[in-house]
Amino acid sequence: MTQDTSFRSIKDLPSTHLLGSGTPMCAGCGGLLAIGEIYNVLGPKTIFVNAAGCMTMLSVYPFTPFRGSWLYTAMASAPAGAQGVRDALDILREKERIPDEEDMRVVVLTGDGSANGMGLSSTSAAIDRGLDFLYICYDNEGYGNTGQQFSAATPHTARTSTSTGSLGYLGYKKDLFSIWAANRPSYVATVIGSEPLDLARKIEAANALSGPRFIIALSPCPTGWDYDPAESVNIGRLAVKTGIWPLKEYRDGRVTHTKKPRKRPPVEEYLKLQGRFAHLFRPERNEVALCEIQARVDAYWDTVE
Numbered sequence: 001m002t003q004d005t006s007f008r009s010i011k012d013l014p015s016t017h018l019l020g021s022g023t024p025m026c027a028g029c030g031g032l033l034a035i036g037e038i039y040n041v042l043g044p045k046t047i048f049v050n051a052a053g054c055m056t057m058l059s060v061y062p063f064t065p066f067r068g069s070w071l072y073t074a075m076a077s078a079p080a081g082a083q084g085v086r087d088a089l090d091i092l093r094e095k096e097r098i099p100d101e102e103d104m105r106v107v108v109l110t111g112d113g114s115a116n117g118m119g120l121s122s123t124s125a126a127i128d129r130g131l132d133f134l135y136i137c138y139d140n141e142g143y144g145n146t147g148q149q150f151s152a153a154t155p156h157t158a159r160t161s162t163s164t165g166s167l168g169y170l171g172y173k174k175d176l177f178s179i180w181a182a183n184r185p186s187y188v189a190t191v192i193g194s195e196p197l198d199l200a201r202k203i204e205a206a207n208a209l210s211g212p213r214f215i216i217a218l219s220p221c222p223t224g225w226d227y228d229p230a231e232s233v234n235i236g237r238l239a240v241k242t243g244i245w246p247l248k249e250y251r252d253g254r255v256t257h258t259k260k261p262r263k264r265p266p267v268e269e270y271l272k273l274q275g276r277f278a279h280l281f282r283p284e285r286n287e288v289a290l291c292e293i294q295a296r297v298d299a300y301w302d303t304v305e
């Protein structure tokens with residue numbers, strides 16, 4: 001199927017296949033929003049290679065909203081599974097068992113737990129081999145499917161089911177964008193479902209390239225982040241406006257920011273809508289923690305030209 005590549009306004013985007021498809025996902029799931037938008041650009045000639053997580057629920061036949069194929073792997077192994085699928089397709093084409101037009105895109109789809117943690121070794125090996133694949137990580141900043149335990153992508157001070165102390169999670173979110181970029185793949189980008197045009201352009205850019213490509217979608221999660229599902233898009237927009245989720249891409253050794261918020265509202269506008277950060281505001285403000293979070297965001301943007 002030929003995909004429309006001329007996204008100029010929100011009206012140009014095709015309606016999403018996934019939302020309202022009867023999938024057993026939480027209302028207001030920001031990961032589902034992003035993946036719906038991504039799938040609209042990728043199209044049905046896509047084989048998803050998925051490691052366990054919330055989006056695994058999308059594979060259940062006959063309720064799956066996808067028209068392509070799906071391979072489920074162990075949490076650590078999705079990029080290795082993608083290698084097998086890519087090789088199989090290449091062999092079938094070489095032997096003329098399938099025509100070129102029946103070739104499919106091989107897309108790894110995992111959460112942040114797998115992408116930042118136990119899947120990182122097989123990811124590194126796939127990049128080293130120059131595997132022709134797209135890796136999509138929906139980042140809900142925790143092990144969502146098993147009850148939002150912290151992952152290496154959990155932000156500093158967020159409460160999770162395994163970070164219940166008065167300061168929340170003591171670690172700092174891993175910079176997976178930079179880890180990928182340091183491996184010099186073909187393409188790396190951050191996206192979010194609440195910025196659909198920026199997202200669509202980046203999926204198109206990734207599609208136009210070959211080799212290892214990575215998209216990381218911040219995925220507001222009403223269940224794990226503890227907020228009203230109706231706030232998902234607002235929270236996503238605030239993540240970009242406050243500067244805590246920079247929209248950027250890496251290509252040919254250079255990082256470019258695709259949206260530079262001119263006047264950044266304080267990060268607490270984003271934090272205070274989420275129950276996982278409520279302890280920073282009540283019963284009294286944790287000025288030290290709030291200042292540190294703001295200072296880190298400011299320091300990041302100070303380095304951006």
Ligand SMILES: Cc1ncc(C[n+]2csc(CCOP(=O)(O)OP(=O)(O)O)c2C)c(N)n1
Binds near residue numbers: 054111112142143
């Ligand atoms: C090796 C292994 N350990 C633990 C699990 C249990 N498990 C299933 S889904 C999941 C959470 C995965 O987190 P993430 O990758 O962030 O995806 P999310 O659940 O947030 O969508 C875990 C720990 C598993 N399937 N395999």
Ligand code: SF4
Binds near residue numbers: 025027221222
């Ligand atoms: S737990 Fe979060 S990421 Fe998982 S389906 Fe629910 S809203 Fe989506």
Ligand SMILES: [Mg+2]
Binds near residue numbers: 151
């Ligand atoms: Mg997760």
